[in-house]
Amino acid sequence: MTADPSISPRLSASLSLWDRSSDESDQSQPLSGDRQADVAIVGGGFTGLSTALHGAQKGLACHVLEAETIGHGGSGRNVGLVNAGLWLPPQEVRALLGNEIGGRLVAELGRTPDYVFSLIEQHQIRCEATRTGTLHAAHAPSGLRDLERRAAAWQALGAPVRLLNAAEVAEKTGSAKFHGGLLDARAGTINPMGYVRGLARAARAAGAEISTGTKVRALVRDGTLWRVETNRGMVTAPHVVIATNAYTADLWPGLAQSFTPIRFFQIATQPLGDDAAHILPEGQGLWDTGKIMLSLRRDQTGRLIIGSMGSVFGGTEGLTRRWADRKLHRLFPELGPLRFEDAWHGDIAFTPDHLFRIHRLAAGLYAPIGYNGRGITTGTLFGRALADLFAGASEDSLPVPVSDLVPDRGRGLKMQAYRTAFFAKQAAESLI
Known part of the structure; x- marks a missing residue:
């Protein structure tokens, strides 16, 4: 993501609250020279690192290539809700995919929060994991x-x-x-940057290589292999995963046009102590049913983190601060004066039918994409499934059928309409 003038310079040093509050250290090291691997993975987020971890555990030589730092995209800007299921209710998933495939996907996603928390326990990932739904x-x-x-x-x-x-x-x-409301006991909350950095640590311990500050410039087919050309060298591998989701650019023709990116912002108060002990006292994370969705959660230091669709305007002192101040006081009128210390936004990849995709772009080249706001569980699940595939499983074992690349028609108009609607709502609610 490029620098955004709507965020104050004071906040630009930190990607998000999760970036600076994570107890897991940044796993950063650039590529130096050329390498060979079994699987080359473009993108150091949930999907890429889950692929690397599970692939390395199966004996595959995996190499992650990240243009910036681990979690720089949606993974490090996430709300941190470990939710079961898709954006769609289960009956609609079955209607779209059929009873067998849709039912299997719904069941698998229902089990995935358990699997995420088991990875956190197994690898002792320090990510403020809270399992209260x-x-x-x-x-x-x-x-x-x-x-x-x-x-x-x-x-x-x-x-x-x-x-x-x-x-x-x-x-x-x-x-x-x-x-x-609907309380889902399968779910929970985490510090998403802590989780993605923990996956990176675990993947490295399992034998995977991770190169940050390494931008992939081209994918070139050479016989049975792919040459993954970067600004710092080249990785050659028979299998490649483009694991960039909403941060997909022009690495492969048409891939970025297969979804509509929607921006989601968050803003965090300073720790509120006993004054907010009655707010989400059991530690659940919350999102609402509004078309322009609201999110609300706490971290383990007592900050309230509130968010919605759209961009940050004015950092912690401008329009977004006014919106958050009024929204929190409408929800919790007993709160006194509030100070905010972090504000950030990230992008979500929405597909027209709100279903995930796994595209086979060419022989040995796969792109899981379109997580529709379910990055933690979906990225973890898809990474494990792709590692299984490269270790010898069939494509039929993937969570969703491999699909053709189809453009999201009207993408540009939808992006403009969403930006206008999100800004208008933020501006209107900051005045109420």
Whole structure:
């Protein structure tokens, strides 16, 4: 992501709150000279590092190439909700993919938070892991009706989700402004930068190579191998993964045009201590049912982190600060004066049908993409599945069928419409 003038220079030294508060150290080391590998991986986020970790554990020589630093893209800017499932409710997933494939994907994603937390435990990843569930909160009566349908679908599958009334959500959140909610006991929260750096540490310990500050300039087929050409040398491998998701540029024709990037911002208060101990007291993360979604969570030092779709304007002292101040005081009118210490934004890759994709772009070249705001679980799952594929599994074992590259029609118009709507809502709510 290029520098954004809407963020103050004081904040630009830190990618996000998670960047500066992570207990896991940055795993940065540039490529020096040429290398050979079994799998070359473009992108040092959840997907790339999960591929590297699981591939190395299977005896594959994996090499991650990251243009910036580990977690520089969406992984280090994430809200940090370890959610089960997709953006879509399970019945719609089955309708789009069929009962067999859709049902298998829903079941697998329902198990993936368990797997993420097992990796955190196994590798002792220091990422503020909290396993008390997440809350999908109804912003209006219409939102509650949607959650009732979701609850019925999940409960029919035996998932540990529970529909809460307004009073129960008020007890869980400290706010009486929600009309109800869905509590998913499978889920939890993490410091996402801590998790992605921990995956990098674990991947290196398993034998993977990771090169940061190494920008891939071209992918060239040479017989049965790929030459991955960078600004610092070349990696040759029979298998390549483009694991850049919303931060995909022009490395492969048409790949960046297959989704619409949507920006999501967050802004964090200073630690609030006992004044906010009643807000999300059990540590759940929250997102709401609004079309322009709201997120809310705490970190382990007592900061409140609130976010929504759109960009940061004015760092911690401008429009976004005013929006956050008014939003938090509407939710929690008892709060006193608030000071904010970090603000950042990142991009989410949305597909037209809100389903993930795994594209086979050419022989040995794969691009998982379009996570639709489910990067932590999806990236971890897809990375493991691709490692299995390169170790000898069939494509039929992948979580979703391999698909052709299709442009997201109207992408440019949608991007402009979203930017306008997100700014207008942030501006309007900062005045209320």
